[in-house]
Amino acid sequence: MSGLIGKKIGMTSVYSADGQALACTVIEAGPCVVTQVKTDETDGYKAIQLGFGEKKEKHTTQPLVGHFKKAGTTPKRKLVEFKEFEEELNLGQALSVADVFGEGDFVDVVGTAKGRGFQGVVKRHGFAGVGGQTHGQHNRQRHPGSIGACSFPSRVFKGIRMAGRMGNNRVKVQNLKVLKVIPEQNLVVISGSVPGAKNSFVIIEK
Template identity: 75%
Template structure:
């Protein structure tokens, strides 16, 4: 993340995303595949680390092996195999995008960090070690179990997350960079998907 100055001199926090160039590696049609979609490849990958079937897939598109493949179903423009899709072809400054990514994994966490529990409130009046405890989790003889989805301690993060309506602040076509307002899910150098 970084920050830039807006038109009125305000400081806007933003995230820098390298978005392209992406190559069209497959065009799916209703006649052949049952649905309409376009598959884009991003990032370079060594040929020796690419499975043989994928190598043939990339050779058919006339491109080098790509690190990440993603399908997009809703699009207005027609694409051909091997087309290069650049940032300026898809996005404009000032419009809003959704960013999909995998959030940072935080491991096994308690209820305070995971769900924002506050404990019993006051630490006096006979309370001992209850500040970070979950409290009661249900009835005893009936239903004699814990309901699914009960907010308890467990693995936190490492989930697919969509952050909606982030404004595109700036586009640098020569460097393939796009600046969006606010933060996006995931650690540094992780893959994200930009959707309009």
């Protein structure tokens, strides 16, 4: 299998063999249940759909309730398709973190970044502001400055870095090393930081 669905637990640090402190993220990866096996004959492409996280049946739509009952499992909160897989997987089969990842593997993690709301150019793009506080620069410390010319081109070019909504977008962080796998608690410890808040869903891909 090429990946699993997980939940970000938080960040901590571990010590390497030479005594160096390494910042890392703890992720609860699995157990994930195979909720659908897509084939060329039935769906036009090959893929495995995995489900993760428990959900009450009364909060699940009736079509999804039937979908999960067909797989012989309880309703799941998160469904993700994986198109790269080698082994034969059966409907209702459970995959744990030890079945997919091992220490020393390099993985990519996909998540939804924290939402920052509407932000100015200093926070959003790293602008320094306009001038100092003297020489008539009143209340201009965090302003964007000029954004376009006057008579030509008489408009603002597309892509100009301005204030706007920041965060809350899909982010992929690549080539993170798996430092430790704890199969008893379905935990995987990955070097560095991954996008998203605590308890948010992430996708771990090999």
